[in-house]
Amino acid sequence: MATLYLSEQQSFVKKRDEYLLIRYQDKRTVEVPIHKVTQVVISGDVTVTTPALHLLLERGIEVCYLSMYGQFRGRLSPPVAKNAFLRRSQHRAHIDEQQALHIARACVKGKLENMRVMLMRANRSLQNSEIEDAAAAIRIMGQQATTATTIGSLLGIEGNGSRSYFGVFDKLLRGSLPFPGRRRRPPTDPVNAMLSLGYTLLHHQVSSAIQVVGLDPYVGFLHQPRHGRPALALDLMEEFRPIIVDSVVLNIVNHHILSERDFEEELGVVLLKSSARKIFYAKFEERLLEELHHPHFGYRTNYRRCIELQTRLLAKWLTNEIPNYPPLCIR
Structure with missing residues (x-):
């Protein structure tokens, strides 16, 4: 089971029995069995017929629409889980200062710990004092997060x-692509362009898990809600940013998979070319399918499943089935 990425421009997708038939501009055709698809990500000018969309929705498969350059445009989702009691518990926790603080602390601690481990892993071979100092500082910040008394x-x-x-x-980067520092809006260099695209894809994965579990994506704890802001998705993304997206970017740069010629600039924004996006999608999917030992459940599973498991752990905490929400922290 995997995400189907449709990024070749002017492609046409229709239903054929229990398959999606994809016809590309150069007349190539590919049949994809619907039972092998968990999600669909459409980037740019791709036409999907109504019967094909109906088939996807009937099978509970979410469709995410991105611009040609990877900016999020919207989502077509099957009906949400009808668990009103879970959502009521979520809304109550949101307005309860101590409960909201518990989840917010966990989100921040999980992100900080995973950033620290990413640095320490890389520094085993690099032996760089600046990386070591940054990891030590982040460790202290993780301790501070545990005792923080306000969301601010x-x-x-x-x-x-x-x-x-x-x-x-x-x-941490051993390739030829420079990194001037994190630049979000807009990305002004190839590394930031990949980070931004990766976080967009991660947001879709987390939002899908929230949909499956039946939580409200707009009611968060660390990120406060405002009109149109999926605060809970942003909360649950935090612990996964370093270990999924940043890991993919490091892999691409350090193995020289993409170079400067795979990017283009448009109105001051650096973006991945079409061929580079296909490569990035493939590497992102590889990471989602990579297995690890889940520290809470004690068995091996992949990162995609971990996203859903963490969302379910949050739901269990909200309904008082477990005493704490444990963020996923790698070792």
Whole structure:
């Protein structure tokens, strides 16, 4: 089971029995069995017929629409889980200061710990004192997050941790692509372009898990809700950013999979070319399918499944089935 990425421009997708028939502009055709698809990501000018969309929705498969360059445009989702009691518990926890603080602390601590481990892993071979210092600083910030008493202070700790992490991120890169520091809106270099695209894809994965479990994606704990902001998705993304997206980017750069010629600039924004996006999607999917030992459940599973498991752990905490929400922290 995998995500189907449709990024070749002017492709046409229709239903054929229990298959999706994809016809490309050069007349090539590919049949994809519907039972092998968990999600669909459409990038740019791709036409999907109504019967094909109906088949996807009937099978509970979500469709994510991106622009040609990877910016999120919208989502077509099957009906949400009808668990009103779970959502009511979520809304109550959101307005309860101590409960909201519990989840917010876990989100920040998980992100900081995974950033620290990413740095320490890389530094086994690099032996760089700046990386070591950044990892030590992030460790202290993780301890501060555990005892933080306000959401505002947690956001400050998270911001400081991210600055320390990205302040040495360039030292983890062994390829030819430069990294001037984190630039979000807009990305102004290839590494930031890949990070931004990766976080968009991760957001879709987390949002899909929230949909499956039956939580409200717009009611968060660390990220406060505002109109159109999927606050819970942003919360649950935090612990996965370093270990999924950043890991993919490091793999691509350090193995020289993409180079400067795979990117283009448009109105000051650096973007991946079509061929490069296909490669990035493939590497992102590889990471999602990579297995690890889940520290809470004690068995091996892949990163995609971990996203859903963490969402279910949050639901269990909200309904008082477990005493704490444990973020996924790698070793």
